[in-house]
Each structure stands twice: as C-alpha cells, then as structure tokens.
Amino acid sequence: MTTSHSLTAEELTLGYGDRVVVESLDLSVPPGRVTVVVGANACGKSTLLRSMSRLLAPREGRVLLDGKRVHRMPAKELARTLGLLPQSPVAPEGITVLDLVGRGRHPHQGVFTRWNEKDDAAVASALEATRTAALADRSVDELSGGQRQRVWIAMALAQQTDLLLLDEPTTFLDASHQIEVLDLLTDLNRTRGTTVVMVLHDLNLAARYADHLIALAGGRIHASGAPAEVLTEEMVEAVFGLRSRVIEDPVSGKPLMLPLGRHHIRPEPASAGSASSAGSGAPEPAGEPVR
Template structure:
C-alpha cells in the first residue's frame, strides 16, 4: 500500500496567451481514491491536468503535492511520485513497445545505475496487465489506435507512481477495453492505494468508477463530491446544456444518465 499523498490547487489561474481557461480554482483531490473530472469540451479539463503535472505553469496560484509546489520540484523527483498519461501522446519514430514501456522506469534510474531486475519485473507486469506483452517487439507506430493507447497505459503503470493522472485513458478503445482499463485502474487503486485522477468523457463510466466526481464548467468547479450528489439532471443541464434523466444504474447502483434528444423519446 502506498503512502497517502495530498494533491491540491490553490487560487489556480491557467491560460494560453490572452485566453484564460481556468480561473481562480481551489480544488483538493482525495488521497488514495479515484477522482474523475468531467465537463464540456474546452472547459479546462486537460489544461488542469497539464498544470498539475507541471507541463503548464500557472498564471497565478499553486499546485501542491504534499504541500510542495510541483513547479518548484526537480522533474525526476516529481516523476517518482506523480505520473501523467497525456491526451494523444507521441512516441518516437520506430520505437518498440518494450522500449516505450521501459521509459516509464526512467525516473527510478539513478546516475550511472544500470537496468535492474526490478525494472524487468515492473515492465513485464505492466505489459501483462494491459494485455500488450505479445506486442513487445512491435513498433508502436505499426499498432492500431486502441493498441497504442493500451501501450501508453502500460508505460504509465511501469512508472509505478503513487499518484497517476490520466487524460482520457479510454480514447480509441472499444467498450470492452474501456471497461478493462477502468477495472485495471480500480485494481491498482485498491491494491496499492494509488491516487488516480482521470478525465473522462463518458459520464456513466465516470460515475461508476469514481469515488469522487468533479464537474467543470467555464473554468470553475460547478460541483464536486460523491457521484450520486454530482451527476444530477440539473448538473447535466448546467454543465452540458443537455436535458436528461438520471436513474440508479441497475448494475452498480451509481447514477446512470440517459440523454434526451429531440427524437426517439417515448411520449409521456
């Protein structure tokens, strides 16, 4: 079991050139739990994750990991505790799956140290968990979108961080692999106590797998808390501009959102 780590944003403002995306945000992520961030396109979800992993410097405010500003921490030290799977990552041309997943071990390499048996074990476990071991010798740029996504997740797992940020980890995956990946992250959280923060587009998967749900709208937090309290018809309307019905999921008991369109709706 990992040690609990605190991760929070204080008075955080983020943007690109003249455009402000996140405005004066205060947010804390429950340690050793799974948090899902949802919201409409361009509401700031990916921007927030980029700043939390120090890829984007704040205009004002701070991102704090265990009380320390992540943007002041040495990169390698931060990478031993906090890992990021960004949206649409790019692999070096011609790199094999095994080599890419092995790069997840870089933060654990000391100066002049050699590849160790522990590194082999971590990479093999990550390949096995993501069902990509049979792809180990293939070039990443030869794989399908779904295969590549699973390989990137394997690299993030090989890093073995206590805090893991994932930006749309189910992108390019069919429904069975989406559930498989989210089950895998749940196993990681329950077995190691890994704090997981992920951006998801599917509201129902977010509500099912998250312990803590955050709904962003216009660069601020519209609602945050237990999925049953956040995923409501009023919240869906306010955040997405969508009328819906929210009912209990007959499988998980979590809230299940049914969108209402102009067609294929039974008359009342």
C-alpha cells in the same frame, strides 16, 4: 501508499496566450481514491491535468504535492511520485513497445543506479496487465489506435507512481477494452492504494468508476463529491446543455444518465376536459415534442 500524499490546487488560473481557461480554482484530490473529472469540451479538463503534472505553469496560484510547489520540484523527484498519461502522446519514430514501456522506469534511474531485475519486473507486469506483452517487439508505429493507447497506459503503469493522472485513457478503445482499462485502474487503486485522477467523456463510466466526481464548467468547479451527489439532471443540463433522466444503475448502484433527445421525449397526453378535445369531433393533432 498514496494515503500519505496530498495533491492540491490553490487559486489556480491557467491559460494560453490571451485566453484564460481555468480561473481561481481550488481543488483537493482525495488521497487513495479514484477521482474523475468531467465537463463539456474546452472547459479546462486537460489544461487542469497538465498544470497538476507541471507541464503548464500557472498564471496565478499554485499546485502543491505534499506541500511543495510541483513547478519548483526537480523533475525526477516529481516523476517518482506522480505520473501522467497525456491526451495525445507522441512516441519517438521507430521505437518498439518494449522500449517505450521501459521509458516508464526512467525516473528510477540515476547516476549510480542501473537497470535491474526490479525494472524488468515492473515492465513485464505493466505489459501483462494491459495485455500488450505479445506486442513487445513490434514498432509502436505499426499499432492500431487502441493498441497504442494500451501501450501508453503500460508505460504509465511501469513508472509505478503513487499518483497517476490520465487524460482520457479510454480514447481509441472499443467498449470491451474501455471496461478492461477502467477495471485495471480500479484494481490498481484498490490493491496498491494508488491515487487515480482521470478525465473521461462518458458520464456513465465516470459515475460508475469514480469515488469522487468533479464537474467543470467554464474553467471552474460546478460540482464535486460522490457520484450520486454530482451526477444529477440539473448538473447535466447546466454543464452540458442536455436534458436527461438520471436513474440508479442496476449493475453498480451508481447514477445512470439517460439523455433525452427532443425527438425521443413523449408528449404529455391531453386531459379529457382540455379545450383541444372539446367541441367539434375533429381528430386531435399529434402532440408536439417537448422543447
């Protein structure tokens, strides 16, 4: 159970070349919960996940798993506890779905440990959970974008880690499969206690499925906490530059963001005694959209 694991970042600064993407960031992932990271494009979401899974070394600061620096841990030791589904994974040419999902078991193999029934069961369970069992013998190259995404999720599930980081797991998925995958990850969290951290673009899906919501802006944490505390009209405007209305989702009870395009905002009605309605009997001009 992941309630015994802690994942934190301390004074974390990340970047590429001369460009700093994340700066002096402190973060503590609530164990055994679903955390969702949101933010505008290029704000550092994917970069943060890459560093927390040790794919990107920090310029300053550190990432700690149970008090150990992840960038100093043996690869297999880390991979038995923490799994990552990156944003754009690339499969080896010609590999079948079954073989790719089976690679999720690699961290559990050793010099004296061979493939066994437990590995077979983990792969079968992952294929079944993602509804990709019928694709097992097909080449990954032949699959649609949505099918591939579900296969990659199956590989991450087969790894059976206590912490799972997913960068935009609903990419390429239609609305039905998006809900299916997010329900699956929620079930994994509720039944196994798996700590889930994922990046999502859809604010409303993020609010619906998150126990803990983090809003990034300019490589820093703008707000974090329960969805009702984080997803506010003020946050949406500050982080995304978007005017909105936030109401209660009638299905989940979580906050629901309604974007306000400037051509869809009703103008304020003129008051009866206003200057525009007084004087001549000329008709009033149509109200201008609020800007």
